[in-house]
Amino acid sequence: MAPVRSTGAIVAAVSLSMALLSLFLYKSKISSKKTKLTLPSKKNHTTGLVGAIGNTPLIRINSLSDATGCEILGKCEFLNPGGSVKDRVAVKIIEEALESGDLAPGGVVTEGSAGSTAISLATVAPAYGCKCHVVIPDDAAIEKSQILEALGATVERVRPVSITHRDHFVNIARRRATEANELAMKHRKDEQMNGQALEQTNGFQCDGEKQSVVTSYTGGYFADQFENMANFRAHYEGTGPEIWEQTGGNVDAFVAAAGTGGTVAGVSRFLQEKKFNVKCFLIDPPGSGLYNKVTRGVMYTREEAEGRRLKNPFDTITEGIGINRITKNFMMAKLDGAFRGTDKEAVEMSRYLMKNDGLFLGSSSAMNCVGAVRAAQALGPGHTIVIILCDSGMRHLSKFFSAEYLSQYGLTPSASGLEFLGVG
Numbered sequence: 001m002a003p004v005r006s007t008g009a010i011v012a013a014v015s016l017s018m019a020l021l022s023l024f025l026y027k028s029k030i031s032s033k034k035t036k037l038t039l040p041s042k043k044n045h046t047t048g049l050v051g052a053i054g055n056t057p058l059i060r061i062n063s064l065s066d067a068t069g070c071e072i073l074g075k076c077e078f079l080n081p082g083g084s085v086k087d088r089v090a091v092k093i094i095e096e097a098l099e100s101g102d103l104a105p106g107g108v109v110t111e112g113s114a115g116s117t118a119i120s121l122a123t124v125a126p127a128y129g130c131k132c133h134v135v136i137p138d139d140a141a142i143e144k145s146q147i148l149e150a151l152g153a154t155v156e157r158v159r160p161v162s163i164t165h166r167d168h169f170v171n172i173a174r175r176r177a178t179e180a181n182e183l184a185m186k187h188r189k190d191e192q193m194n195g196q197a198l199e200q201t202n203g204f205q206c207d208g209e210k211q212s213v214v215t216s217y218t219g220g221y222f223a224d225q226f227e228n229m230a231n232f233r234a235h236y237e238g239t240g241p242e243i244w245e246q247t248g249g250n251v252d253a254f255v256a257a258a259g260t261g262g263t264v265a266g267v268s269r270f271l272q273e274k275k276f277n278v279k280c281f282l283i284d285p286p287g288s289g290l291y292n293k294v295t296r297g298v299m300y301t302r303e304e305a306e307g308r309r310l311k312n313p314f315d316t317i318t319e320g321i322g323i324n325r326i327t328k329n330f331m332m333a334k335l336d337g338a339f340r341g342t343d344k345e346a347v348e349m350s351r352y353l354m355k356n357d358g359l360f361l362g363s364s365s366a367m368n369c370v371g372a373v374r375a376a377q378a379l380g381p382g383h384t385i386v387i388i389l390c391d392s393g394m395r396h397l398s399k400f401f402s403a404e405y406l407s408q409y410g411l412t413p414s415a416s417g418l419e420f421l422g423v424g
Helices: 001-036 062-068 088-099 116-128 142-150 169-191 230-247 262-274 290-296 304-310 343-357 363-379 403-408
Strands: 059-062 071-076 110-111 129-136 154-158 221-222 252-255 279-284 335-341 382-387
Touching: 059 230, 062 071, 062 169, 062 363, 071 230, 071 363, 088 110, 088 116, 088 230, 110 116, 110 154, 110 169, 116 129, 116 142, 129 142, 129 169, 142 154, 154 169, 169 221, 230 262, 230 382, 252 262, 252 363, 262 279, 279 363, 290 335, 335 363, 343 363, 363 382
Parallel strands: 071 382, 110 129, 110 221, 129 154, 252 279, 252 382, 279 335
Antiparallel strands: 059 071
């Protein structure tokens, strides 16, 4: 019987060893899996702030899509680091100016802006080692000036006047760049030795001494967002291709309001080059002459041409859109038509989207959504329509989202649905 007990003991020992080995291997496998989960994946980050600009999501606006029978898609430009579509323009303007030598490293970028472009320039400029000086109309929402100052920009608030007036905010910004270049040239002249010939600073030759509110010994550069074609290129090379890729080429229409005209021009031209039958439309706010230019070929109606326009040509509470001249950027647009939007429609649309989609949008974004519904009504169900959601409502609290301000102009929202656009 002894051999039997010995054999049984051996079998038991072997069985125990196998069990322990199996347990060890199982634990090793689990441990290996856990280790793999904690291992870093391949590099998946951008380089600095500039790398985070662009490639914004394209989302379906559910309420408008369901109501119209069209796929209405909004490009969420408010998710850019500086909070708006203008981040793209700011990067393009500064990079091209630095590459051409028109802007010296450490120089000051000046701009006349109602808000968003200025904020984007103030956000982006430090990433390139530059400073920012902004001239802004004093009727723009006060929070925009506060944001600019918090970003470290120098801010001048001036009264709104016609673009033909020397003290229009854009013209003042142009002068500030010139003054900065004069100051830089004077500084270099003071440091010059042995009578060597002066070189130009940022393409500007100094001819005398002047005082300036811009103090930069490295010169200035006027961004000139209205006429600078870097604006158009930012959207032709960036926004347009992104929309095409995100829709897989399945886009039937694009709608946008215009201020400088860069967005509507760059995107419309790119999309129509890719697909000739994409319809591109302008949505224009009150007081702007672009609707008449697109639909009638003239900037003004007969009554307006006879001098019956209001003193303030921008008779609208929307900001950053609407203009009464044709910019170089807008001239590049390829448009099939235009719609006229109203302030009341924009206000109602912003509240409708906030209630039904959770989208808290600024005035120009809301106007673009009005344009999307108009395009859906014109084209009929089954089409894919893309718009730009330029910025959020955070910069519009004191005006566009102020109940007191809106009541002064009879713009208190009251709609329960989309009846203000004739959608039941």
